[in-house]
Amino acid sequence: MEDKAEPKFAELREDYINPPMRKSDVNPDPFQQFKKWFTEARDSGIREPNAMTLSTLGLDQVPSSRTVLLKDLDQRGFSFFTNYNSRKASEIEAHPVASLLFLWKEQSRQVVVRGRVEKTSRAESQIYFQARPYDSRIGAWASDQSAVIPGRDWLIEKDREYRQQFPDKGTPDCVPVPDFWGGYRLLPASFEFWQGGKGRLHDRLIYKGGAENGWAIERWSP
């Protein structure tokens, strides 16, 4: 008998209804264009519009992807925070390049940013760490991110130990910033803004160049 619960992937289909996007509609500065789209996604009420897929080059040369949260954006680039001993960190240290992909399904929009990656300064990491809730700060100590661990109980025990070591005094510095924790910043070399259009005639505008030489915009076929 046919299993009704079995997903029929080929039948899943959405129509996109965005009006056409022309070069004259977008901001010549891709950072400003990103902020415009980000604000529209955020204001539409979707959860975690700052979630982005970070892809790095695996040590085995196979791409490696995971979601991280955008925590800062300035004229230099896009910052996120993580464990400097994690798999992603080893990959970035070996090949300091990455891509970031934002998917805003509700707007039928995707942005891909590619470029070099550098560490944020210790001061920047510290400022963000101290702004995190107590549980997250303890979690950063308890998680030896990407390491194989014996089980969940082991993790809970480590969390408990660090809560004892660094009790919650309600102050930003009651939990020190671990040496192995901090941020990375992706410095964009290119941006792609994709918007789903009617009849699969999607728009793709690619910015290349950089702030110093000026950004050039190309249209790519969907």
Ligand SMILES: Cc1cc2nc3c(=O)[nH]c(=O)nc-3n(C[C@H](O)[C@H](O)[C@H](O)COP(=O)(O)O)c2cc1C
């Ligand atoms: C919505 C969401 C947000 C996340 N944000 C972060 C983040 O900001 N930093 C982080 O290190 N991991 C974050 N994670 C966990 C990562 O996806 C990943 O599992 C973890 O960083 C280990 O990745 P790695 O082994 O490739 O280094 C997030 C996961 C999800 C689903």
